[in-house]
Amino acid sequence: MNTLSFMPNLAFSSKTLLTVATVLAILGTAAQAETFTTSGRRPMLEVVQALQKEYGWRISYEDPALEYTGDLEDLTSPAYKATHTDPRDVLLVPLAKPFTFSWTSSAQTPDARSVMEQCVAQHNGSGNPGAFRVYYQGDALHVIPLAAKNAGGAMVPAVSALDSIVSFPAQQRTLIDTISLILNLVHRTSGVQAVVGMAAGNAMTKPISIAANGISARDALLLALDAYQAANLEAGLPWHPMTWALLYHADQKMYYLNLFTVRPAPPPSFNLIFPGN
Amino acid sequence: MSRLSVITRCWCLALCLFSPLTSHAFGQALGCGGIEPKVVGYVQGTLMTTEFTVTGVTAPGLTVQLANSSGTVFDTISPSNDGGGTWTFSVNSGILGLGVTSVDAWNVAANGALTLCDAAFLNQQTPSTTVASGGCGTAAGNWQFAEGGVNYGTLNLTESGSSLGGNLSITEPSGTACPGTKVTWPVMAPSTYDISDGGLSIKLGSPSPSESPGGKCVFATGVSMTGTIPLLSCNMASGTLTGTNPNPPPPTVSSPFTLSQNCPFPTGETSTFDTWESAKGLNTEAGFSVQLQPTTTNFAGRLLSEGAVAGSIKDACYNDIPDQGSAVQPPNPDSEWAITSSDFYSSDDMIGYSPAAVFYYRLQLYRLTGGTSFSCGFTLQQQMHMNSCGSATLFTPYGGTNSGNTNTLSSTITSTTVSSSRAGAFSPTLTFP
Numbered sequence: 100m101n102t103l104s105f106m107p108n109l110a111f112s113s114k115t116l117l118t119v120a121t122v123l124a125i126l127g128t129a130a131q132a133e134t135f136t137t138s139g140r141r142p143m144l145e146v147v148q149a150l151q152k153e154y155g156w157r158i159s160y161e162d163p164a165l166e167y168t169g170d171l172e173d174l175t176s177p178a179y180k181a182t183h184t185d186p187r188d189v190l191l192v193p194l195a196k197p198f199t200f201s202w203t204s205s206a207q208t209p210d211a212r213s214v215m216e217q218c219v220a221q222h223n224g225s226g227n228p229g230a231f232r233v234y235y236q237g238d239a240l241h242v243i244p245l246a247a248k249n250a251g252g253a254m255v256p257a258v259s260a261l262d263s264i265v266s267f268p269a270q271q272r273t274l275i276d277t278i279s280l281i282l283n284l285v286h287r288t289s290g291v292q293a294v295v296g297m298a299a300g301n302a303m304t305k306p307i308s309i310a311a312n313g314i315s316a317r318d319a320l321l322l323a324l325d326a327y328q329a330a331n332l333e334a335g336l337p338w339h340p341m342t343w344a345l346l347y348h349a350d351q352k353m354y355y356l357n358l359f360t361v362r363p364a365p366p367p368s369f370n371l372i373f374p375g376n
Numbered sequence: 377m378s379r380l381s382v383i384t385r386c387w388c389l390a391l392c393l394f395s396p397l398t399s400h401a402f403g404q405a406l407g408c409g410g411i412e413p414k415v416v417g418y419v420q421g422t423l424m425t426t427e428f429t430v431t432g433v434t435a436p437g438l439t440v441q442l443a444n445s446s447g448t449v450f451d452t453i454s455p456s457n458d459g460g461g462t463w464t465f466s467v468n469s470g471i472l473g474l475g476v477t478s479v480d481a482w483n484v485a486a487n488g489a490l491t492l493c494d495a496a497f498l499n500q501q502t503p504s505t506t507v508a509s510g511g512c513g514t515a516a517g518n519w520q521f522a523e524g525g526v527n528y529g530t531l532n533l534t535e536s537g538s539s540l541g542g543n544l545s546i547t548e549p550s551g552t553a554c555p556g557t558k559v560t561w562p563v564m565a566p567s568t569y570d571i572s573d574g575g576l577s578i579k580l581g582s583p584s585p586s587e588s589p590g591g592k593c594v595f596a597t598g599v600s601m602t603g604t605i606p607l608l609s610c611n612m613a614s615g616t617l618t619g620t621n622p623n624p625p626p627p628t629v630s631s632p633f634t635l636s637q638n639c640p641f642p643t644g645e646t647s648t649f650d651t652w653e654s655a656k657g658l659n660t661e662a663g664f665s666v667q668l669q670p671t672t673t674n675f676a677g678r679l680l681s682e683g684a685v686a687g688s689i690k691d692a693c694y695n696d697i698p699d700q701g702s703a704v705q706p707p708n709p710d711s712e713w714a715i716t717s718s719d720f721y722s723s724d725d726m727i728g729y730s731p732a733a734v735f736y737y738r739l740q741l742y743r744l745t746g747g748t749s750f751s752c753g754f755t756l757q758q759q760m761h762m763n764s765c766g767s768a769t770l771f772t773p774y775g776g777t778n779s780g781n782t783n784t785l786s787s788t789i790t791s792t793t794v795s796s797s798r799a800g801a802f803s804p805t806l807t808f809p
Contacts, residue, residue: 139700162703174698178746190743192701212406235432237410237494269447275657296704296733300653300661300726301682301711308447318492322480325495326447329476332499333445336679336712337768338415346703348736355703355732360710362683 133209134201140172140193143222143231144344146200147242150218155363156211156240157340159317162193162347162354163229163244163257164291170194170228170248171349191349195227215240229257239321239342260291260354261317261345269310275303277323282356285316293345296355302341303358305330324358339363408432408493409461411481417606418469418500430455430463430481430493437484438463438493445475455481472500515540515569515576515605519613519635522770531635533563533578540567544580544599554593559583561599574604576613586622594622601633611637612767639765641772642668642675644779647801650724660731662787662796662803663724669779671719679763680713680721681771685782688757693729693737693789696752697744704733709758709785727796728787729754734808737789753788758798 137145147160165171172194180189202217204210215233219242223230230246244257265284272280275295282293295303307326311319324341332338344357409432416426430438440453455465467479477500481493516535520527521544529546541563548557561580568577583595596619603615613635620628650665668675691706707729713721729737741750760780761771775781783799795805 141700145700172701174701175743176746179743181746183743188743190697190740192697192699233406235407235409236492237408238414239494241407271446273656279657294732295730296736297707298730299707299709299711300656300658300728300730301709301713301723303658304653304656304723304726308445309443310447310449312490314490314492321492322495325478325497326445329445329478329497331712332415332497333476334679334714335768336681338497339710339712344705346705348703348740355736357705359705359708362710 131205132201132203134199136199137195137197140195141346142195142198142200142225142227143219143229143242144346146218146222147215148344150211150214151342151359151361154208154211155361157238157342157361158211158215158240158242159342159344160242161244161259161261161345163231163247164347164352165193165228165247165349166250167228167248167252168250169252187350189350193228193349198222198225198227211238211240215242230254236318236321239340241317258289259317259345260285260289260293261315261320263289263291263316264313265311265316265319266313267311267319269308271306271308273304274307274323274327277307277309277326278303278320278356278358281311281316281319281323291354292352293354293356296346296357298356298358299360302327302360406432406434408434408481408483410494411479411496413496415497415499418472418498420474420500420502422469424469425466426469426498427464427466428455428479428496430465431461433461433463433483433493435483435491435493436486439482439484439490440465441478441480441482442467442471443478443480444473445477467498469498469500472498474500474502476500513571513610515613517637519637520764520770521546522634522636523617523631527770527772531563531578533569535569538568538570539565540569540578548588548593554588557588557593559585559588559595561595569605574606576601576603576605576615578602580619596620596629597622598628603633603635611639611765612770614769634767634770636764636767636770640673640675641762641774642670642673642780644669644775645760645799646779647725647783647799649801649803652803652806653724653726658726658728658730660734660794660806660808661726661728662798662806663726664798664801664803666721666725666798668715668719669775673719674717675715675719675762676717678715678765679768679771680715681761681763682709682711682725683759683761684709685757685759689754690756691754693733693741693752693754696737696741702736702740704729704736707754707756707787709756725798727785727798728794729789731808734789734794738791749791751788751790753786755784755786758783758785 135146135149139145144160147158151158171191173189175189200218200221202214219231219233231242232245234241234243243259246254247257249255263285286292309322309326339360341360346355411428411430418424438455440455441449442451443449453465455463457463477498479496482490483493516533519531521529521531531544532542534541543560543562545560548554561583564579564581567579578601580599587594599619601617603613605613617633618630645666645668647664647666650663653661653663689706694702694706762774764770773781778799785798787796793805794808796803
């Protein structure tokens, strides 16, 4: 929908984000129910990325480390297994069923925290793998693992790789070198391995300078991404914050850090031109 | 039924479904509300003080560090605790150097441990040479009128003293209810520009015509625009526009707008493979050198932004692992460049999968298919935009197919090699590792 065409801005424009309830007039205000149905193996990530795209919210996502066989699906081909007999040499991916998230909002642009809390609460009751919590740092929202089933199938508290405490001195490094340093320190302190999966190479090679002194890897990562944006700001470029999806690959028992720029959502429809009668 | 009861009903439903473990989420510290304002611009030599507010603080203490672009902390501030999780402090531009200063607010736990609450950014820049005392010298001229980063028409302003005249002309774009419709509003009194502070106040008269042929669209009346031409840039302005729909509801609408002065844009660009970016630790990404056309026009200092055309990203490697099971996400081009004095991008445009992604897909797709060799890759349509002169927020597409406006980018992984292309320019095939 072009922004010059007037429309009530109460519904998502995405085909997959559907308005399911009409406006409820309640005490002079309007509450709106929205839904989003997932189709993939990481329902929480799917809804995070849909909300990010629709509203320009800065939301990071971190996978729980899934170990329970009932939470995983083995996609290894029989042909491969015939020649690779090591039981660890398999392709394991999360096993999730489609889930419909729903949330309510009374504003044209919903409150990010309220919506994320609703979605996380629904996921945690959905029966899909892992449970999450929401953590705020200003306009940055983080969806962090809260619990997951262990190998025996018992739900136990989860610790995110990015909760590791890291320290390093201020020095000019490229963004990818800084992030790799943080991930190496995570490996050193927690034994958890993580590497950069997808990231825009053009951004990754820009120099930044930050220090970390006994802070979480998540804080250090946020500082690094903000330092890159600060350098852009200094060059006259607009502020477009970055965020991440830290995804666990069960058979390798390691994480892949995927980095994204968050683009602002289009402004609410207005205009000088309206549909005629 | 009250709104509260609707929300409560929703939460109750969710809580009923929780296991005892997962419901603990509601008892956990949720973090920190954040700093406002987030980004502040300062003009060198103009003393300004910014009052910051940090809200939603649950830690017993808060400390604020000011760090320069070298990552050096040059000042630490103890903010005032206003109660209710709100802390306040101020920063005077007189203590800042040129460039961006990070204002990092840290939660201080009872044991002294620090966790990041939020960061704000102060940007001290040298003033524009065209700045008059206070505001810009004039608002007169032809301005591109835009909303949401899209140009819709022209605001022509004439100036007599502080009074403004002229007109706003808009063409409704394709894909809307009445594409191609042209409408003009006259600028009427009282419309003013205040040179002392850059304040812009514009009233528009009745639209001409008042509706499109056939009455498919009607045009707003009672339109007013308020905004400023900022000190740092005299060829851009921004503000808020309000107008009335003659056929309510809704009776009125409002929206942010931007204005920018006309300036040249490239007609296209040329791409040439430069190098594999092994020196930067991204051995599998091909760097392409790009020059804007025509080279007879000087675009030095202008800014470029890239994006992907909606729906154009096709990543076969990602899609080969069914149902979004891949731990490596599809590419999402989203970078920015400045333009050099010879009209080149300030650095190569790097295209390809990261080394870790190459290893990942080779291993997982072997397991998935059981084959002994494979090939997969991505293609996408890259859309380049250039900023309007003096504007850091208004970007406009330029060029033609494979020449800025929708460049085809691709990268391919095989069992032993990687290769990439940009807008018809191809890298050599690299054996990796």
